[in-house]
Amino acid sequence: MVLHETYTLANGVMVPRLGLGTWFVDDGEVAQAVRSAVEIGYRNIDTAQAYGNERGVGEGIRSSGVTRDELFVSTKLAAEVKDYDGAVAAIDGSLATMGLDHLDLMLIHSPQPWDDFRGGDYAEGNRQAWRALEEAYDAGKLRAIGVSNFLEADLDRLRDARPSRRTSTRSSSTQATPRQTSSSTATPRRPRGGLLPHRPR
Numbered sequence: 413m414v415l416h417e418t419y420t421l422a423n424g425v426m427v428p429r430l431g432l433g434t435w436f437v438d439d440g441e442v443a444q445a446v447r448s449a450v451e452i453g454y455r456n457i458d459t460a461q462a463y464g465n466e467r468g469v470g471e472g473i474r475s476s477g478v479t480r481d482e483l484f485v486s487t488k489l490a491a492e493v494k495d496y497d498g499a500v501a502a503i504d505g506s507l508a509t510m511g512l513d514h515l516d517l518m519l520i521h522s523p524q525p526w527d528d529f530r531g532g533d534y535a536e537g538n539r540q541a542w543r544a545l546e547e548a549y550d551a552g553k554l555r556a557i558g559v560s561n562f563l564e565a566d567l568d569r570l571r572d573a574r575p576s577r578r579t580s581t582r583s584s585s586t587q588a589t590p591r592q593t594s595s596s597t598a599t600p601r602r603p604r605g606g607l608l609p610h611r612p613r
Contacts, residue, residue, distance in 0.1 A: 415453040425516065425556045428484055431456030439465040446472025450483070460488035460521055461506060470510030484516045488560055489545070491522035491529075494537025499544035507553060517556045518545060523566040535569040542570055 417429040432449040434442050434457070442465045446457055450472075459469040466487060473483060487510070493502050503518065520541050524534050538559075545557040559567065 413453075415455070421556050423556060426484075427517070427556075428454075428456035430454065431458050431484070431486075434459045434465055434469055435463055437463075437465055437468075439468040442468035443472035443475065447476050450476040450478055455482060456484045456486075458486045461490040461502060462488065462521060462526075466506055466509045470512055474511055480512070485510075485512065486517035486519070487515055488519045488521035489541060491520075492525045493541055494525070494534050496540040496544050499541040500547075503544060503548045503553065514552060515554050517558065518548070518554045519558045519560040520545070520562075522561045523559070523563070535566075538566070538570055 414430050415428070418426045419429060420426050432446065432454045434445065437445055442459075446469055449457070455478075457469060457473060459466050469485075469487075473480070473485060476483070487506050489499060489502055493499050506518070507513070507515065520538060522529060523538055524531055542557075545554065548554045549557050559570070562570075
């Protein structure tokens with residue numbers, strides 16, 4: 413059964429293949445959506461700072477009736493956050509808003525702010541945001557980190573500037589829906605971790 417299938421990221425973290433996406437679900441309604449999904453077997457719950465529903469997602473997780481360790485919870489750093497201090501604050505803000513002591517995955521939501529998507533060069537900002545994610549990962553706040561909507565060139569700029577043991581992205585998230593896939597985004601490769609399909613934004 414697909415609800416019980418998992419795949420493994422490069423750092424050994426196991427991810428349920430099928431997840432509940434919460435884009436366009438209102439903060440006041442999403443807690444019940446999460447509880448209902450968990451009741452029928454979902455164990456992968458996805459949100460983002462941009463969705464405006466992290467509070468409700470956290471409530472649904474805490475009141476789902478299953479232990480926290482049974483659930484894989486991911487969120488995404490707002491695309492507009494392109495500095496280290498802002499990223500640190502945003503990571504801690506998501507944890508506080510959701511009422512959780514850790515997240516299973518956090519992604520940089522986009523290589524550019526949404527109002528300049530595929531526009532200017534934000535490589536330095538992405539490097540600063542990635543450094544904040546690395547530090548949160550090392551501190552145990554995040555079990556895995558990665559990127560979303562990055563092209564191969566965006567990943568190259570991120571890796572080239574971070575010559576450390578943590579250079580490779582641990583998860584790369586791109587659009588994969590029944591209607592459309594993003595062939596122009598980075599193709600997953602084993603050293604970088606897995607591909608985490610979801611609807612962008």
